Amino acid sequence: MDNKLIADIFNDIAAMLSVDETPSSRFEVRAYQKAALTIATLQEDIGDIYRKEGKEGLMKLPGIGKGLAERIEEYIKTGKIRRYEELRKRYPIDMKALTSIEGIGAKKAIALYKKLGIKDVASLKKAAESHKIGALSGFGGKSEGLILRGIQRLETNKGRLLLGDALPVAESMVGKLIGSGLVVKVVIAGSMRRMRETVGDIDILALSDKGNEVMDFFTKLPDVSGIVVKGPTKTTVSLKIGLNCDLRVIAPESFGAALQYFTGSKDHNVQVRTIAVRMGYKLNEYGLFGRKGQLMPTKEEKDIYGRLGMQYMPPEMREARGEVKLAQEHKIPRLVELGDIRGDMHTHTLESDGADSIEEMADAAMKADLDYFATTNHTKSLGIANGMDERGFAKFFKRVDKLNDSLDGKIRVLKGAEVDILKDGSLDLDRECLKSMDCVVAAVHSYFRMEESEMTKRVCKALESGLVHIFAHPTGREINVREQYPIDLEKLFVAAERNKVALEINSFPIRLDLSDTNIMRASKYKVKFAIDTDAHRTSHFGFLRYGVGTARRGWLEKGRVMNTLPLSGIMKELEK
DNA sequence: GCCGTTTTCGGCCCGACTGTTTTCAGTCG
Numbered sequence: 001m002d003n004k005l006i007a008d009i010f011n012d013i014a015a016m017l018s019v020d021e022t023p024s025s026r027f028e029v030r031a032y033q034k035a036a037l038t039i040a041t042l043q044e045d046i047g048d049i050y051r052k053e054g055k056e057g058l059m060k061l062p063g064i065g066k067g068l069a070e071r072i073e074e075y076i077k078t079g080k081i082r083r084y085e086e087l088r089k090r091y092p093i094d095m096k097a098l099t100s101i102e103g104i105g106a107k108k109a110i111a112l113y114k115k116l117g118i119k120d121v122a123s124l125k126k127a128a129e130s131h132k133i134g135a136l137s138g139f140g141g142k143s144e145g146l147i148l149r150g151i152q153r154l155e156t157n158k159g160r161l162l163l164g165d166a167l168p169v170a171e172s173m174v175g176k177l178i179g180s181g182l183v184v185k186v187v188i189a190g191s192m193r194r195m196r197e198t199v200g201d202i203d204i205l206a207l208s209d210k211g212n213e214v215m216d217f218f219t220k221l222p223d224v225s226g227i228v229v230k231g232p233t234k235t236t237v238s239l240k241i242g243l244n245c246d247l248r249v250i251a252p253e254s255f256g257a258a259l260q261y262f263t264g265s266k267d268h269n270v271q272v273r274t275i276a277v278r279m280g281y282k283l284n285e286y287g288l289f290g291r292k293g294q295l296m297p298t299k300e301e302k303d304i305y306g307r308l309g310m311q312y313m314p315p316e317m318r319e320a321r322g323e324v325k326l327a328q329e330h331k332i333p334r335l336v337e338l339g340d341i342r343g344d345m346h347t348h349t350l351e352s353d354g355a356d357s358i359e360e361m362a363d364a365a366m367k368a369d370l371d372y373f374a375t376t377n378h379t380k381s382l383g384i385a386n387g388m389d390e391r392g393f394a395k396f397f398k399r400v401d402k403l404n405d406s407l408d409g410k411i412r413v414l415k416g417a418e419v420d421i422l423k424d425g426s427l428d429l430d431r432e433c434l435k436s437m438d439c440v441v442a443a444v445h446s447y448f449r450m451e452e453s454e455m456t457k458r459v460c461k462a463l464e465s466g467l468v469h470i471f472a473h474p475t476g477r478e479i480n481v482r483e484q485y486p487i488d489l490e491k492l493f494v495a496a497e498r499n500k501v502a503l504e505i506n507s508f509p510i511r512l513d514l515s516d517t518n519i520m521r522a523s524k525y526k527v528k529f530a531i532d533t534d535a536h537r538t539s540h541f542g543f544l545r546y547g548v549g550t551a552r553r554g555w556l557e558k559g560r561v562m563n564t565l566p567l568s569g570i571m572k573e574l575e576k
Numbered sequence: 577g578c579c580g581t582t583t584t585c586g587g588c589c590c591g592a593c594t595g596t597t598t599t600c601a602g603t604c605g
Contacts, residue, residue, distance in 0.1 A: 027578080028578095032577075102603095103594090105602060107603085108603085138597090139595090140595065140597095146594095383589070384590065447593090
């Protein structure tokens, strides 16, 4: 899977080109960015597309024409792109890392390189700390402070990737290991199995009696960039995506114990081991051992929990947040599952900032086994996302009506909007227009830097309008990018409960908003939740599993999630 | 550099905010 790497290179090229902007290069920059987005969100391996269909196959992808298809071909064949190498000679800087700091874009990054020779985050930090940046023209004390805060945030998240970026790579490696015929069983463990929103490394367990051969195969996988340690039972490699990956080959009698041990979390395991010790057992990654050191048969994880008098619990719960006690009382809830989700309440189309038509989205939703989904484009104040006005929605909904007729009940498209909550808490479409919709999703997309009390008032006013069904990405955070905006969550939850507004669990890997812990806080109130994809293209329906994973980490049961209802049920729910 | 019911040239989402300036460049969405 070189998709991410190629997308990164294209984004870097765009950034470097944008510095010496001429009227025509502006659009070249856009072209690279657009192509990068296409490649980054591609479900298929771009190398596979090229091998199957050649350059023609690449050119079928949106935003990729002859020129960029050739660049991709060049990368697949040689591992390099000349254009990129030339730009890197001129600007030998870590553009991706520098521009990931809030307030630094391509131009500032290159200005800092030209003036202070700053190439990476480390030299940037040094310069900021010795107040060299504030003294530069075009920069000032506030910029310097912003940069330092940005670096701090980057450092606390160091080395962790989004689950949505890392999981597909891990699954692709697991698939290849299974395909090798050398293993009986392969599973992902660690924080990835627990569906944490970011992962610091990947843990894979394999059941096999051919340790050496498995490791040879593993270290030669295309995602691997280097070998850290290699042995017959444990091998660590570094991956091209920037994470390490451990593969452990496990004996059959230890598999359950190993899976339990390597799934963690560490704190959870400490609690479980303590229980084992109290019962006279010893528990480690090789098994559960009795008083005389004899191995207790525990082929499966649930055998271990069972022998310790505990109910089995899903990996997503194992964070030492009270699940151990619950398991001892046999009160583990039945968490919502991916298969419970019947619809999606938040999606976009070409008409605003989506990449696919409503017809294509309907087709993809059907393939994702949904019974319904709401199309909820942005509203007029969000100019950048091509927000629509009342007339635009009216016209668009006629097309939706027609589509629904032609779909003949196979799937139902609900008419809606992701309406902007304006600075003063009013909604960005008139009352009549909103009332005509099946599903109104409201969200904050501007003025993030308000005082907490102002922001809370603003959002609560919107929820009290009586027009809103769902409050989307309630905190506005973007993982590793942007803190949540200041808002009093308890007051928000009270307002949501009182006005029967559902809280969204946005499945976009960078959002996952509400987060697991905020879901736990919110579920103390009588609020409903909606697990939505916020899909901007057909492939994004696949993000649903990240939202469901997050909901499960927040211990959410099916009954709390509105879009587990069948079509008739959701229509009734929305009418309320 | 892409794309096409404006179709092989010429258009391509651009407005608001911030911090820096003293009229604007850079960033963000």
